[in-house]
Amino acid sequence: MFHIEKYRWLLPGLIASALVLSLIITSVSGIFEYANFQLIRKIINDDYIQRIISFTIYQSLLSALLSMIIALPLALTVRKYLEYRIIRFALSLAWLSFVLPVIIGVFAIIKLHGVSGWFSDISVLFGYEKLEYIYGMNGILIAHIFFNVPFATRIILFSLNTIPDELLRVTIQNNFSRWNTFTVIEWPAIRYNLFVTSAIIFSLCFTSFVVVLILGGGPKYSIIEVALYYALKIEFNINRAVSLGIIQMIIASCIVLIILSFTKSFKIEPYTKLKLKNPSIITKKAIVIDSIMLIVALFIFLLPIFALIVSCITAISYENIFANQGLHNSIYWTLVLGLSSGIVAIIISMMLLITIRKLVITHQMKWLANLLELSGNLILILPPILLGTGIFLSLRNVYNVQEIAPYIIVAINSLTVIPFTLRIIGPEYLRVSYMYDKLFNAHNIQGTTRLLRYELPILRGALATAFAVAATLSMGDLGLISLFGSTEIRTLPLYIYQSMGSYRMDNASAGIFILLALVLSIIFISEYLLGGKDD
Amino acid sequence: MINLDSLSIELDNFKTDFTVQINRDKWVGIIGKSGAGKSTLLNLIAGFIYPDSGSLLIDNIEMKKYPPSRRPVSSLFQENNLFPHLSVYQNIALAIRPNLKLSDIEIKKISEIIEYLNLGSKTHSSIGKLSGGERQRVALGRIMSSDKKILLLDEPFSQLDPNLRVEMLELIKQIRKDKNITILMSIHTPAEAIDFVSNFLLIKDGKVCRELAPQDYKIDLY
Structure with missing residues (x-):
C-alpha cells in the first residue's frame, strides 16, 4: 500500500523545485517564442554581434589574466606580513570591494579615475589636461582588477595556508632560495585553485553588466548582456535581444559546466592566524621590494575606497538627503525588494534542503537529491537579465508587466541568489543532521517540531549569513531593475545610475552613501543580531 | 656545547x-x-x-x-616532515640541494642513507604509500643528509x-x-x-x- 503520509517530506522540495522550474520555463519559452532560427543565423553572422561576442570573451580573458598576474605576487608578499594588524585590516577592506554592490565599486573608481576624479584634479593642478582614460577598455579592466584581485588574493592566501608550518620550517632550515620555496612548496599548493579561480573570474567578467554598462561608454565596448539590454530597452529590437540571449545561454552553460567539473575539490578554508616569522625570507633586500609592492597595492585598492568615503561624507546635506523625494522612494523600494528577495530565497532554499536532507541521509537517494539541487543551481546558466527578458516576453501579452514588476523582480532576484544560499546553509544543515539524527530519532522528534524548535535555532548563524548575502546581492541589482523599473518603482542602484547619467553627481553620492549604509547595516544586523555572532 | x-x-x-x-x-x-x-x-x-x-x-x-x-641544527617534527608530492629520494635529497640537482657523489651519499635506513625498496615511492614509521625514517634520512x-x-x-x-x-x-x-x-x-x-x-x-x-x-x- 502506498501511504501518502509517509512521503510528505518530499513535498517541500518538489514544490520549491516546481516553482523555480516554472519561472525558468516561462522565461525560456518566452525567448523561444520569438526565436526564428533563420533570423538568428542572420543576426549571428552580423558584424556587430560578432564583434560583441569576441569583445565579451576578449575582455573576460584579459581581465582574468591581469587579475591573476597581480594577485599571485601580491598574495605571496602579503602572506609574509599577515601577522601585522594593518595588513589584515587592509585585506578585509579590500575584500569589501568584492562583497558590496558593484555600482558602489564602480562609483569609487569613477571618483578616483574619472574625468572629474582625484587623479584628473591632480593633473589639472599641475597644469595638464583632464584625464579621460576611464571610459572604454581601460575602465573595464581597472574595475575588473579592482573587484577581482582581492578575491583572487584571498583564495591564493587560503591555499598557501594549507601548507603546514613544519614544511615551511624544513625549507627554512635547508636554505631554500625564494624561487625554490615557490616551486617546491608554494606552487603545488596553489596551482589547482589558481586555475579554478581564473575560471570563476572569467565568468564574473563575462557577465559583468554594471561595470560595462557604466564604464564601457557605448556600443563599441559592449558585452553580450549589455547589448541585450540595449536591444530590448533602447532599440526595441526583440529579434536581436533573443539571439543575444540564446548565445549568452550557450556560452554561459559551457562556462558553468567547466567550473562545476573542477569545483568538486575546490575548497576555501578560513585562514588560521599565521604566527610564524619567516627569517630567511624577510631579508633587507626583500623588505624594500615588498614595501613597494604593498604600497602600490594599497594605492590601487584602497585609494578608490578612500575617494568613495570622502565623496559620501561631502554628499551629506539637507537638500541631497532629507529634501530628496526621489531618494526616499528609492530607499523604500530597495528595502522592500531586497528584503523580500532575501526572505523568499531563504524559504525556497530551506524547502529544497529539507527534502534533500531526507533523501541523502534517510533514503540514500543521492541522485534525486542532486537533481533537486540542480534545479536550484539552474539559474547559473541564465543570467538574471536574460531570465527577466524571457519573463517580460512571455507575460507582456497577458499582464501589464509594469504592475507585476515588483513580483517579477523579487522572484528573479531570489532565484539568482539561491545557488549562494544553498551553498551556505546546505553543508551546515547536513552536518547538524548527521550529528543529531540519532538523538532526534531516539526521542521521536520529527516534522515541524524538529525543524522549528531544534534545527532552525541551531542553523541560526548560517541562515543569517545566507540572508545577508541574499538581501545585499538583491539590493545591489541594477540589471533587472533597469529592465523592469519605472519612475515609480526605482531602487537605489537605478537612482544612482540615472543620477550619474544626468551628471547629478551629488545626488549619486547621496544614493551611494545610503546604499552603503543600508548594505552594511544589513550585514551587521544579520551577522551579529540575528546570527548571534557575539554569544 | x-x-x-x-x-x-x-x-x-x-x-x-x-x-x-x-x-x-x-x-x-x-x-x-x-x-x-x-x-x-x-x-x-x-x-x-x-x-x-x-x-x-x-x-x-x-x-x-x-x-x-x-x-x-636540524629538526624533526611530530608530523608534516615530508613533501607529499616528492619521492622518498627527493625528500632526502632536498637537504643537500633544494633544487634536487645532485652530483654523482651526492647521489651516492643519498643511496647510502636510504640503505642505512632500510628503505632501499622504497627509494622512488611517493610519500602517500609509506607507513607512519617509514615516513619518520625518511625524515630522519633528510636530517642525516644535512650533516648537522x-x-x-x-x-x-x-x-x-x-x-x-x-x-x-x-x-x-x-x-x-x-x-x-x-x-x-x-x-x-x-x-x-x-x-x-x-x-x-x-x-x-x-x-x-x-x-x-x-x-x-x-x-x-x-
Missing part, C-alpha cells in the same frame, strides 16, 4: 626565561606539562622564533644573528604505536653513535626513553626547572 643564558621571548602573555648548558654528544629528554614551553625552547634554538633578550651560544658562537639555515651536529626532536614519535616508538629510538641511538650528534628531544612519555637519554630537563612555566637522571623521571614535580 649549547649554552642558553636567560633566553627569553614573550608569546601571548607567556614569557620564557631559559638558562641551561647542554654538553656535546648528550641526548637530552625534555619533559614537562603541555604548554610549559618545550616546543618554544626547541624553536628558539632552531631559530624559528627570535628571542627578545638573552643569549644562545653553540660552541661559543652567538647564534642569534644566524638564520635557521646557517645554524648547525645537533638534532631537535619535537615529540617526534607520538603519532606512532608504542613498539614502533622504541624501534625509532633504537634507530636514533644508532645514528647518534655513528655520527656523534647531540640530541634534544621533547617527549611526553618519559618512561619509554629512560634507556636512551643521558638525562632529562624538566621545563615548567617557561623555565628550565631542574635536571634529572633518567631513572628519576618519576619524581613528581609536575
Whole structure:
C-alpha cells in the first residue's frame, strides 16, 4: 500500500523545485517564442554581434589574466606580513570591494579615475589636461582588477595556508632560495585553485553588466548582456535581444559546466592566524621590494575606497538627503525588494534542503537529491537579465508587466541568489543532521517540531549569513531593475545610475552613501543580531 | 656545547626565561606539562622564533644573528616532515640541494642513507604509500643528509604505536653513535626513553626547572 503520509517530506522540495522550474520555463519559452532560427543565423553572422561576442570573451580573458598576474605576487608578499594588524585590516577592506554592490565599486573608481576624479584634479593642478582614460577598455579592466584581485588574493592566501608550518620550517632550515620555496612548496599548493579561480573570474567578467554598462561608454565596448539590454530597452529590437540571449545561454552553460567539473575539490578554508616569522625570507633586500609592492597595492585598492568615503561624507546635506523625494522612494523600494528577495530565497532554499536532507541521509537517494539541487543551481546558466527578458516576453501579452514588476523582480532576484544560499546553509544543515539524527530519532522528534524548535535555532548563524548575502546581492541589482523599473518603482542602484547619467553627481553620492549604509547595516544586523555572532 | 643564558621571548602573555648548558654528544629528554614551553625552547634554538633578550651560544658562537639555515641544527617534527608530492629520494635529497640537482657523489651519499635506513625498496615511492614509521625514517634520512651536529626532536614519535616508538629510538641511538650528534628531544612519555637519554630537563612555566637522571623521571614535580 502506498501511504501518502509517509512521503510528505518530499513535498517541500518538489514544490520549491516546481516553482523555480516554472519561472525558468516561462522565461525560456518566452525567448523561444520569438526565436526564428533563420533570423538568428542572420543576426549571428552580423558584424556587430560578432564583434560583441569576441569583445565579451576578449575582455573576460584579459581581465582574468591581469587579475591573476597581480594577485599571485601580491598574495605571496602579503602572506609574509599577515601577522601585522594593518595588513589584515587592509585585506578585509579590500575584500569589501568584492562583497558590496558593484555600482558602489564602480562609483569609487569613477571618483578616483574619472574625468572629474582625484587623479584628473591632480593633473589639472599641475597644469595638464583632464584625464579621460576611464571610459572604454581601460575602465573595464581597472574595475575588473579592482573587484577581482582581492578575491583572487584571498583564495591564493587560503591555499598557501594549507601548507603546514613544519614544511615551511624544513625549507627554512635547508636554505631554500625564494624561487625554490615557490616551486617546491608554494606552487603545488596553489596551482589547482589558481586555475579554478581564473575560471570563476572569467565568468564574473563575462557577465559583468554594471561595470560595462557604466564604464564601457557605448556600443563599441559592449558585452553580450549589455547589448541585450540595449536591444530590448533602447532599440526595441526583440529579434536581436533573443539571439543575444540564446548565445549568452550557450556560452554561459559551457562556462558553468567547466567550473562545476573542477569545483568538486575546490575548497576555501578560513585562514588560521599565521604566527610564524619567516627569517630567511624577510631579508633587507626583500623588505624594500615588498614595501613597494604593498604600497602600490594599497594605492590601487584602497585609494578608490578612500575617494568613495570622502565623496559620501561631502554628499551629506539637507537638500541631497532629507529634501530628496526621489531618494526616499528609492530607499523604500530597495528595502522592500531586497528584503523580500532575501526572505523568499531563504524559504525556497530551506524547502529544497529539507527534502534533500531526507533523501541523502534517510533514503540514500543521492541522485534525486542532486537533481533537486540542480534545479536550484539552474539559474547559473541564465543570467538574471536574460531570465527577466524571457519573463517580460512571455507575460507582456497577458499582464501589464509594469504592475507585476515588483513580483517579477523579487522572484528573479531570489532565484539568482539561491545557488549562494544553498551553498551556505546546505553543508551546515547536513552536518547538524548527521550529528543529531540519532538523538532526534531516539526521542521521536520529527516534522515541524524538529525543524522549528531544534534545527532552525541551531542553523541560526548560517541562515543569517545566507540572508545577508541574499538581501545585499538583491539590493545591489541594477540589471533587472533597469529592465523592469519605472519612475515609480526605482531602487537605489537605478537612482544612482540615472543620477550619474544626468551628471547629478551629488545626488549619486547621496544614493551611494545610503546604499552603503543600508548594505552594511544589513550585514551587521544579520551577522551579529540575528546570527548571534557575539554569544 | 649549547649554552642558553636567560633566553627569553614573550608569546601571548607567556614569557620564557631559559638558562641551561647542554654538553656535546648528550641526548637530552625534555619533559614537562603541555604548554610549559618545550616546543618554544626547541624553536628558539632552531631559530624559528627570535628571542627578545638573552643569549644562545653553540660552541661559543652567538647564534642569534644566524638564520635557521646557517645554524648547525636540524629538526624533526611530530608530523608534516615530508613533501607529499616528492619521492622518498627527493625528500632526502632536498637537504643537500633544494633544487634536487645532485652530483654523482651526492647521489651516492643519498643511496647510502636510504640503505642505512632500510628503505632501499622504497627509494622512488611517493610519500602517500609509506607507513607512519617509514615516513619518520625518511625524515630522519633528510636530517642525516644535512650533516648537522645537533638534532631537535619535537615529540617526534607520538603519532606512532608504542613498539614502533622504541624501534625509532633504537634507530636514533644508532645514528647518534655513528655520527656523534647531540640530541634534544621533547617527549611526553618519559618512561619509554629512560634507556636512551643521558638525562632529562624538566621545563615548567617557561623555565628550565631542574635536571634529572633518567631513572628519576618519576619524581613528581609536575
